[in-house]
Amino acid sequence: MAEEVKASWSKGEEIVRMLLEKAPYAEGTVRRERRLEFKVPADRIVDFLRTAKANGFELLLQITAVDWLKEGEIELVYQLFSISHGTHAMVKTRLPRDEARISTVMDIYPVAETYERDAHEFFKVTFEGNPKLEMPWILEDEDREVGVSHRKDFDMLGYVKRKYKLLDRFDEDKENYVI
Amino acid sequence: MIETALKALFILLYATFVGFMFMGIIRIVTARIHRRVGPPIYQPILDTIKLLSKKSNITHGLIYDFGILYAVGATILAVMFIPLGSIGVLRAYGDLILITFLLEIPMLGIMFAAMSSGNPYAGIGAQRALLTLLAIQVPLGFAIVALAEFYGTFSTYEIVMAQQTMGWSIFHFPLLLAAIAYDLVLQAMFGKEPFDIMIAPGEISLGPMVEFGGKHMGLLQIQHAIALFAETLFFANIFLGGGVVTAFSSSILNTIAGLAVLLVKQVAVLLIATFMGAIFPRFTIDQAAKFYWKWPTIIAALGAVLASL
Amino acid sequence: MVDWRLYEPLINFARKRSMWIVAFCTGCGGIEMPPLMTSRYDLERFGMMPNPAPRMADLFLITGYVTPKTLKRIIITYEMQPDPKYVLAHGSCPLNGGIYWDAYNAIKHLDKYIPVDVAIAGCMPRPEAVMDGIKKIMDLIETGKADGWKRYKENYEYYKKNQDELFGEGWREKTARRWIPWLMGREKKREEE
Amino acid sequence: MNELLIIIFAPLLGGVLAWALNVRGIRELLGVAGAAVPLAYLVKLYSELDASGQLSHSIDFAGFTFSFSLTHLTWVFAMIAGVVGLASTIAMVSTSRDGYEWLFALMSLTGAYGVFLSFDLLGFFIFWELMTVGSFMMVLKYSRSAGLKYFVLSVVGAFAMFLAIAKIYALSGSFAFPDVANAVYYAMGRGDLALVFGLFLVAFGVKAGMFPLHVWAPDAYSETNQSYTAMFSGVLSKTGVYGFILIYMLIGYRLMVEFGAFRSAPKFGYIIAFLGGLTIIVGGLLAALQEDIRKLFAYSSISQIGYILVAFGVGTSLSIEAGIYHAISHALFKGLFFLIVATIIYRTGKTTFADMGGLAEKMPFTFAMAFVAILSLAGIPPMAGFVSKWLIFEAVISQNLPILGGMVFFGSAIGFVYLIRFTYAVWFGQRPTDLDDTKDAPLPLAVAMAILAIPNIVFGIAPGLVVKELNKIFGGEIVTSPTLWELNLGFGRYNGLLILVWLIVGLLIAAVIYFLGAPVRKVPVTDTYQSGNPVTMEYNLTIRRNFFLPLKEALAFWLRISFDKLYRDIGAWVEDFAEVMRNYVYNGNVQSYAWYLALILLILAMWGV
Amino acid sequence: MNGQYASLLIALPLISAFFVPLIKELGRKAVMGYLVMITALQTAIAGWVANEVYSTGKPIIVIAGGWKPPVGINLYIGHFAALFVLIIAVISFFMAIFSFRAVNVEPVDKYAMLFLLLMLGATGMIATGDIFNLFVFMEITAISAYALTAYNKTGEAAEASMKYIVLGGIGSSFFLIGVALIYGATGTLNMAHLAQLAGAIDPTVAQVGLALIIFGLAVEAELFPLNAWAPDAYQAAPHPITVMFSAFVVKAGLYAIGRLLYLFQGAEGWSGLLRLLVILATLTVIVAELSALRQKDAKRMIAYSSIGQVGMIAFALALGTQAGVSAGVFHMVNHAIVKALLFLTVGYVGVALGGTAIENFQGLGKRMPLTALTITIGSLATVGIPLFNIFWSKIRILLAGVEAGYSWSVALILGASVVEAVYYFRLVHTMWFVEGGGRIRENFAIGVIAIFLAALIIVIGVYPNDVWTIVQKAGQDLFNVANYIKNVPLMGVGA
Structure with a gap:
């Protein structure tokens, strides 16, 4: 139902066409006004981001990781923002789930260092070239040993029960619960 | 012997009590400037009682305790030297340089105690306190030099007597300059706002004071009270003419009147410092050093040179 | 060695009227503290003064959810405070984990780890509620019933068991040395280059 | 009154014996005795000094007459040398390893005593040199650059003093303080007076470590046996200070009148x-x-x-x-x-x-x-x-x-x-x-x-x-x-x-x-408030x-x-100049040498011979 | 044993020099033994003569061939000559012993002959009372010196001696022209007689003659521009010969300058010449010390320092005051002892470790402790440290210098001696505080000589009174010419 209502945003189309010329390996669509979306293969991400930076996408807002358990892939979304064009761009890449490995984009966007560490800490995505990847950060040592991560296959609730030894509390349903 | 002991006891109690009142005044005046109600005037006394009555105390070694005792002892010693109106135990030996040194020694004692705790904040606090001390030394030195040269003597008592005849020191231009410089120096000696980088609460959690708790902090409160009293008394004596009243017949009335006059002058000095403290933000340490080595030094040096002509 | 019982009322009055707060704001309640100090609510009337160093503070305000990482710091700071010390827990998170009831990184019962004297309900209580809490704790001190610190000292093993259960044995030394291996590694790497 | 000589030469004697019998136990004993004897004599002589005000003794030696005197002023300075010297030698018992250090430490102590007790300029200069050499050899053992820097500066000071002494001697014909004082007062010209004062200022400034000439002190004091430094900075810098008093005693009045x-x-x-x-x-x-x-x-x-x-x-x-x-x-x-x-x-x-x-x-x-x-x-x-x-x-x-x-x-x-x-x-x-x-x-x-x-x-x-x-x-x-x-x-x-x-x-x-x-609970260093972090x-x-x-x-x-860099540059410049000059003057071929002789003939001719 | 036996001082070395070829066949040891025996004999005679002169107080006058002075040649052995002849003999005796070890280049008999001729020449120059005779002995010394410099048969030695010959030749020709001029003007060659007639010579001839004589001798006495040959000659010559060069060959030249300078006091333009000599002497000191600063070879460094000290002696002699002259003589004595010790020990290190480069001296304190100790004593003495002998003479020279009004040159000399201290203490530091090789056994005989000289230095340093009185007598002998004239029995012929 998203397609009918989509009013064509000429300026976005033009930006996407300009970027796609420079990066043929990617596909780009305009989701809606001020929202562009690009799909880039994992190994070409650095070149794409370099061209994006050159063409007006000054800011890298966030690197979010999405865990597609069924497809066995982890999706990294580089959220860019261009002040000159006044638009967001979601650059998506897919990595195999078991050993997710990609090269760092620190030299293009220096801020990426923290976001990459965050993704590594919770989604075990290794970014080659980021010096501070192994540095102890948010997770406490006890959690790190247990292997806490935000991946879907990790039973978070079980871990919380074991950690805080509050067994009875979680079995009740919404109706009867014990403070 | 008994007479001096009684006088000393009186001076000590009077100084501590008035010192606490001064701390109360500072807190109330600052509160009033912030349009707040502010604590009762006897609040510092309550704080000290609470601190002294703490049930468990810690120590980091002998020097940690001895430093505090030394600071309090030196301050008590300093108070004894400064002439308090007609009362004065060691008034005859009250020498300008001796008193200036005695007013700086508590800072050394506290720094020794703080550093022996091995706390990094105490280390940074001590470093800043030393640099502030280094910074205020130049204007302080020139102010003392100006005073000594103008009156030709170092004894505080003789200076007070000379001021009765020649009028207050601040009426003579060279000593006015010295008084202004000395007042800026007082700002740092009180540890008030513009120059209290050494005990900056947010930045290095009270600097040297971070490790003092319980009775050590209580002793330091007493020391701060006596020090406030001593410094304002010293300023009042050497610049504002001291409290020598001979109008009444009986000596008891004279002494009381003298103390009252002194009290008014001391409160005046205190209020200047408090107002300045309430308004100005905090200087960083090299800004403070550069400031002290520029304007107050020039003023004080000018005063010293003019005084010596 | 001196028997102070005779002066107990005066000392309690002094303790009541000059509580110094440890400037240690955990969780989301930290921003509630400044209004208490400003001219509208002015806690200084009661002689309460924020004080960064735990060694000389009495009142420890736990304002908001407590993560294990913060709890370690809270325990260390709490133990550094000299004895008659009181803990004021703000909001529902320290009581039962509040909205983070199922989060791996929020403490469910603060009381298991450090004794709480007065707990103020509300997902960040308004200043008036905090003032009531403070009034309550001042009454407790007045009557000498604010004995959180005595409870901590007497059954210290219980508290220690809970703490070790959560953080593992010798957690203080481990946390202190947390960064050293990584730093050594980087030092070695830099030497190799 | 040859106690004065005993006071001066006891340390040197002790030092030489300690160096000769290089045996662990005896060497220390001799060294400390060498430092203790003068102190004992000083204390003994105090009563006589108090009575007569001045004990003097003169010997003529190598064609010059050397006179020594103990006045209240020199007694005070000698006591400083005695007490600090004794403490330093006792301390050296545990820190010095071989006879070499004992010999030169005590030689510098002898120099210090000599400087304080001598009553004529030449004796003063000789003991000054002795002290400089003693302390220099102590520094040379540890580091060459510090030693040479110290030696060059103090020798420049010593030779400046020697030039001043020679100028006074040329004027007064004798070295004893009284004749020097009135010779300078009556007979010395204004220019010479300023020169002599300048030279004395440099000489004593170097040894006392005055501002522009202080660069040797940090290296010299640190590059030597530390317990000797107690004597080095405690006693030897006092000789520089004593020198300034000498300026007042000898030429002070005339300088006051003149300037x-x-x-x-x-x-x-x-x-x-x-x-x-x-x-x-x-x-x-x-x-x-x-x-x-x-x-x-x-x-x-x-x-x-x-x-x-x-x-x-x-x-x-x-x-x-x-x-x-x-x-x-x-x-x-x-x-x-x-x-x-x-x-x-x-x-x-x-x-x-x-x-x-x-x-x-x-x-x-x-x-x-x-x-x-x-x-x-x-x-x-x-x-x-x-x-x-x-x-x-x-x-x-x-x-x-x-x-x-x-x-x-x-x-x-x-x-x-x-x-x-x-x-x-x-x-x-x-x-x-x-x-x-x-x-x-x-x-x-x-x-x-x-x-x-x-x-x-x-x-x-x-x-x-x-x-x-x-x-x-x-x-x-x-x-x-x-x-x-x-x-x-x-x-x-x-x-x-x-x-x-x-x-x-x-x-x-x-x-x-x-x-x-x-009551108070002892807390280890690691239990300090570091914003809660352990x-x-x-x-x-x-x-x-x-x-x-x-x-x-x-x-x-x-x-x-930094004056340190200034002096080092001067040293380097002198060395380069020397090297360049050597290459020009002794350049190794005979023709140029022969030309030198011709040059001499030219000078003679020009001279109007 | 009356005075006449003094002539043996000249005769003995001359005759024995020519006996050497006879002993040649008996082998190297015999020749060296013979050399030692002769020098020992010479020392005995010199000792007797010195004792005679100093006890009676009267100089010994030896008349050659019965002809009374202004006509015949006479030897005048006054206080100065007696002292120095003794020094020459003693040092030659030591060097003879040292040559056993040091000289192993083959034609040893030629070495012995030249050695004796050199000793003869120097003794003759000091003892003679006649200018031309002085020229003859100077030639003997010079020529044997040229030969000995080239003795090592290395390229460097040959070049050094060639330089020495060229400069020495020009220098002695200057001297000869000067003597001729003076002889032309006064008609006599005898020094005493010349002193009487000095005033009567017409000014220009006196000036030219005197200048030429002084600068002829200056080449031999190593004053500034003329001493370019000295460093190479010292370095290239075999070690014992370098000791003899620095110990007495240079001294003979200096004595000659001193003697002739004060003989012609009456001559016109005398003070101008003195001032020129002072300037040249100061320049010698400064240039020599500065050029020694960055030397890589210890022997060459000590050669430069020796030239510097010689410059100081010349400065003392040229001051023109009694104090200056006696200080100069005292410095001559001290310098002879110290430089003999230094060159002996450095030479011995050169022989033992092969080469005298500074690297060989590293850690010498551990390798050859005795030699290292003596070198340290020698270098401390040269620098002028109080408890050693050169200190006393240096002080006297500088005091006399300031008294005579040359305070600027005294300042420069002091500056130069600071430089000297620097490079000597660098040597001391390399010897004692730098790690070196294994221990080496030291030769006994050379060790004894070194110890004797070092002890002499310390004894004079600690108690210089006696030596000072002897030297004062020698200084008067050199300075007051009137006494000199009175002692010589002139025939009273001529104007």
Whole structure:
């Protein structure tokens, strides 16, 4: 139902066409006004981001990781923002789930260092070239040993029960619960 | 012997009590400037009682305790030297340089105690306190030099007597300059706002004071009270003419009147410092050093040179 | 060695009227503290003064959810405070984990780890509620019933068991040395280059 | 009266014997005996001296007549040399390894005694050279560059003095002080007088470590056996100071008459005082910025000498007496400090601040001595350091010299600054793991430290003892001291005992309040508030390196000017010039040599032969 | 044993020099033994003569061939000559012993002959009372010196001796022209007679003659521009010969300058010449010391320092006052002892370790402790450290210098001696405080000589009174010419 209502945003189309010329390996669509979306293969991400930076996408807002358990892939979304064009761009890449490995984009966007560490800490995505990847950060040592991560296959609730030894509390349903 | 002991006891109690009142005044005046109600005037006394009555105390070694005792002892010693109106135990030996040194020694004692705790904040606090001390030394030195040269003597008592005849020191231009410089120096000696980088609460959690708790902090409160009293008394004596009243017949009335006059002058000095403290933000340490080595030094040096002509 | 019982009322009055707060704001309640100090609510009337160093503070305000990482710091700071010390827990998170009831990184019962004297309900209580809490704790001190610190000292093993259960044995030394291996590694790497 | 000769040559004899019989036990005994004998004689001679006022003795030797005399002034300086020398030799028992150090240490002590007791310029010069060579060989053993820098500067000073002596000798025909004094007064021209004063200023300035000539001191004091440095900086710098008194005694009156006064201080004296003031500030500030424990105390020793120079520069008898008093107290507390440094280095083997720390628990006795020394150097009332600084302040400011007063005052704060830096870096904070088993000071060093610590306290509380001695030098009652504890200058009074009593009263009051409180629990160093983070001994949090970074940034502009680099450039330039000249003059081919002869003939012809 | 036996001092070396070829076949040891025996004999005679002169106080006058002075040649052995002949003999005796070890280049008999001729020449120059005779002995010394410099047969030695020959030749020709001029003007060659007639010579001839004589001798006495040959000659010559060069060959030249300078006091333009000599002497000191600063070879460094000290002696002699002259003589004695010790020990190190480069001296304290100790004593003495002998003479020279009004040159000399101290202490540091090789056994005989000289240095340093009185007598002998004239039995012929 998203397609009918989509009013064509000429300026976005033009930006996407300009970027796609420079990066043929990617596909780009305009989701809606001020929202562009690009799909880039994992190994070409650095070149794409370099061209994006050159063409007006000054800011890298966030690197979010999405865990597609069924497809066995982890999706990294580089959220860019261009002040000159006044638009967001979601650059998506897919990595195999078991050993997710990609090269760092620190030299293009220096801020990426923290976001990459965050993704590594919770989604075990290794970014080659980021010096501070192994540095102890948010997770406490006890959690790190247990292997806490935000991946879907990790039973978070079980871990919380074991950690805080509050067994009875979680079995009740919404109706009867014990403070 | 008994007479001096009684006088000393009186001076000590009077100084501590008035010192606490001064701390109360500072807190109330600052509160009033912030349009707040502010604590009762006897609040510092309550704080000290609470601190002294703490049930468990810690120590980091002998020097940690001895430093505090030394600071309090030196301050008590300093108070004894400064002439308090007609009362004065060691008034005859009250020498300008001796008193200036005695007013700086508590800072050394506290720094020794703080550093022996091995706390990094105490280390940074001590470093800043030393640099502030280094910074205020130049204007302080020139102010003392100006005073000594103008009156030709170092004894505080003789200076007070000379001021009765020649009028207050601040009426003579060279000593006015010295008084202004000395007042800026007082700002740092009180540890008030513009120059209290050494005990900056947010930045290095009270600097040297971070490790003092319980009775050590209580002793330091007493020391701060006596020090406030001593410094304002010293300023009042050497610049504002001291409290020598001979109008009444009986000596008891004279002494009381003298103390009252002194009290008014001391409160005046205190209020200047408090107002300045309430308004100005905090200087960083090299800004403070550069400031002290520029304007107050020039003023004080000018005063010293003019005084010596 | 001196028997102070005779002066107990005066000392309690002094303790009541000059509580110094440890400037240690955990969780989301930290921003509630400044209004208490400003001219509208002015806690200084009661002689309460924020004080960064735990060694000389009495009142420890736990304002908001407590993560294990913060709890370690809270325990260390709490133990550094000299004895008659009181803990004021703000909001529902320290009581039962509040909205983070199922989060791996929020403490469910603060009381298991450090004794709480007065707990103020509300997902960040308004200043008036905090003032009531403070009034309550001042009454407790007045009557000498604010004995959180005595409870901590007497059954210290219980508290220690809970703490070790959560953080593992010798957690203080481990946390202190947390960064050293990584730093050594980087030092070695830099030497190799 | 050949006791004077015994006093002078006993150390050298002891040194030579100690060097010859290089056996562990006997060598130390001989060395210490060498230093103890002169002290014993000095004490014995005091009664005779008191009676007759001057004991003199003259011998003629190698064609010159050498006369020696013991007056009150020289007795005071000789006692300084005696006490500090004895303490230093006792300390050397534990720190020196071979006879070489004993020989040259005691040779420099002989030089110092000779300088103080000689009554004629040539004897003065010979013992001055002897002292320079003795101390130079001590430094040469440890490092060549420091040794050569020290030697070149002090030899330049010595030869400047020799030139001045020769000029006076050419005028007066004899070296004895009395004839020299009136020869200079009656017969010396104005230009020659200025030259002689300049040369003496350079000579004594180098040895005392005055501002522009102080560059050798930090290297020389640190690159030698540390317990010898106690004597090096305690005694040998006093010879430089004694030299300035000599300037006053010999040519002072004529300079006063010739060049007049500047606001009641003689003009030539004002130069010395101003340079002394600069020395205080430069020495102090540089001491605060040092990373090496020995260098810190070397610079601090220079800045303390600055005080004495200011006192002498002002020129009134009160200020000279204050200067001598400070010379005594400086010798005491500086000697004590260097013995403490010797103990630390002897026990830990470390010299930079970065790898020291937390020694207060491990070396309590040394720390107590360090505490006494800190109180004395920083000038805390009940100590000798304060009395002498107080006298100097009074003397300088009462002569209404505001700028000098300001400099001297600034110096006292600098004393605090670098001492606290030393205390924090060495005694407090987390202890590096390899220093955990350091023991306290060995017996000889402990005894030596005690010898120097006691007078520090005694002369502070009872300044009358010293002042009675010093008044005898000037004859009159310059500093009246009604009782043993009190000094009265008319415009300023000081009572050591009263201050001590009231300090103890204050301490008692504080102690009473302290013990009324609850009992105290000892807490280890790792249990400190670090915003709640736990602290471990492995991760060092004590700021030992670069403690005064803000001060260094504030002074960055002034630190670029360094006289050390200037002298090194001059040395290098001279060496290059020599090399270039050698290549031109002795260039190896005969034709040019033959041309030289022709050149000589040309000169002869031109000469009108 | 009356005075006439003094002539043996000249005769003995001459005759024995020519006996050497006879002993050649008996082998190297015999020749060396013979040399030692002769020098020992010479020392005995010199000792007897010195004792005679100093006890009676009267100089010994030896008349050659019965002809009374202004006509015949006479030897005048006054206090100065007696002292120095003894020094020459003693040092030659030591060097003879040293040559056993040091000289192993083959034609040893030629070496012995030249050695004796050199000793003869120097003794003759000091003892003679006649200018032309002085020229003859100077030639003998010079020629044997040229030969000995080239003795090592290395390229460097040959070049050094070639330089020496060229300069020495020009120098002695200057001297001859000067003597001829003076002889033309006065008609006599005898020094005493010349002193009487000095005033009567017409000014220009006196000036030219005197200048030429002085600068002829200056080449031999190594004053500034003329001493370019000296460093190479010292370095290239075999070690014992370098000792003899620095110990007495240079001294003979200096003595000659001193003697002739004060003989012609009456001559016109005398003070101008003195001032020129002072300037040249100061320049010698400065240039020599500065060029020694960055030397890589210890022997060459000590050669430069020796030239510097010689410059100081010349400065003392040229001051023109009694104090200056006696200080100069005292310095001559001290310098002879110290430089003999230094060159002996450095030479011995050169022989033992192969080459005298500074690297060989590293850690010498551990390798050859005795030699290292003596070198240290020698270098401390040269620098002028109080308890050693040169200190006393240096002080006297500088005091006399300032008294005579040359305070600027005294300042420069002091500056130069600071430079000297620097490079000597660098040597001391390399010897004692730098790690070196294994221990080497030291030769006994050379050790004894070194110890004797070092002891002499310290004894004079600690108690210089006696030596000072002897030297004062020698200084008067050189300075007051009137006494000199009175002693010589002139025939009273001529104007």
